[in-house]
Amino acid sequence: MTAIPGPISAGLMRRKRAAVPTAVGTTMPVFAARAGGGVVVDVDGNSLIDLGSGIAVTGVGSSAPRVVAAVTAQVADFTHTCFMVTPYEEYVAVAEKLNALTPGGHEKRTALFSSGAEAVENAIKVARAATGRTAVVAFDHAYHGRTSLTMALTAKVKPYKQGFGPFAPEVYRAPTSYPYRDGLTGPQALAGAIDRITTQVDVEDLAAVIIEPIQGRAVSSSPPTVSSRASRSGAESTASCSSPTRCRRGSRGPGRCSRASTRGSSPTSSSRRRASPAGCRSRP
Ligand SMILES: Cc1ncc(COP(=O)(O)O)c(C=O)c1O
Numbered sequence: 001m002t003a004i005p006g007p008i009s010a011g012l013m014r015r016k017r018a019a020v021p022t023a024v025g026t027t028m029p030v031f032a033a034r035a036g037g038g039v040v041v042d043v044d045g046n047s048l049i050d051l052g053s054g055i056a057v058t059g060v061g062s063s064a065p066r067v068v069a070a071v072t073a074q075v076a077d078f079t080h081t082c083f084m085v086t087p088y089e090e091y092v093a094v095a096e097k098l099n100a101l102t103p104g105g106h107e108k109r110t111a112l113f114s115s116g117a118e119a120v121e122n123a124i125k126v127a128r129a130a131t132g133r134t135a136v137v138a139f140d141h142a143y144h145g146r147t148s149l150t151m152a153l154t155a156k157v158k159p160y161k162q163g164f165g166p167f168a169p170e171v172y173r174a175p176t177s178y179p180y181r182d183g184l185t186g187p188q189a190l191a192g193a194i195d196r197i198t199t200q201v202d203v204e205d206l207a208a209v210i211i212e213p214i215q216g217r218a219v220s221s222s223p224p225t226v227s228s229r230a231s232r233s234g235a236e237s238t239a240s241c242s243s244p245t246r247c248r249r250g251s252r253g254p255g256r257c258s259r260a261s262t263r264g265s266s267p268t269s270s271s272r273r274r275a276s277p278a279g280c281r282s283r284p
Contacts, residue, residue, distance in 0.1 A: 005029045006044025028052060035062035117145025120210070124149060127208035135201050137209045139176040144210065153210060172201045
């Protein structure tokens with residue numbers, strides 16, 4: 001045991017300050033040497049209970065043996081071919097698995113990206129190209145990432161947006177329920193969202209509605225059941241395509257995707273609509 005942080009961590013922190021922008025902050029001022037089994041061992045040899053956890057490993061833990069074995073086998077085979085240059089089976093297998101896990105009996109396709117923000121950006125691109133429309137609705141308390149478009153979709157200013165504007169246009173914000181504070185029922189929350197959307201957005205130009213069934217970054221909140229299930233039919237009755245949220249890595253445990261898979265809402269694939277753009281038109 002050493003003081004926390006120990007001398008080796010303190011030295012590395014001096015190097016970090018000199019080499020890494022201050023915007024990349026530090027929650028715990030120790031440097032990890034190993035992690036696993038719910039414990040982080042720091043570079044000074046201290047074992048700390050891993051209450052923070054990397055977001056990508058909250059489901060299966062750090063250095064889970066099956067993950068280590070799969071990654072090791074893969075990098076031994078090849079590290080990169082670029083799937084669009086030389087495809088490989090594993091990409092197709094992941095797409096098949098995600099297609100099977102995503103609710104709905106319709107035809108599905110999956111494209112893989114290297115970050116959540118990139119996946120969100122591409123979902124919006126596909127929705128816009130498929131519908132020929134531009135407007136996107138996101139919700140209060142939403143977190144969708146830190147790239148230019150996803151910052152615009154993200155609701156919270158500090159720490160995500162402050163000083164980084166102007167933000168991408170044609171992004172509109174609708175209210176959602178914050179069950180710990182507002183006491184709204186699902187139907188009330190849904191009615192408020194539909195009212196805001198139809199008042200402030202040209203629904204004939206609405207390309208996508210993007211919603212996190214479980215909000216876990218800007219707040220930790222799960223809107224009432226009906227708002228995630230019925231919001232899709234509400235969105236469809238006003239216009240457009242609903243855009244599936246990304247899988248929140250690890251937070252649903254292995255093999256689980258978003259709440260879409262547990263609450264019966266079926267994300268609408270924009271590519272499904274491409275074959276029938278008229279299907280995205282507003283309905284009475
Ligand atoms: C709901 C949601 N969308 C998008 C993102 C952005 O993902 P990434 O940090 O991989 O770009 C996150 C990350 O926490 C997220 O929780």
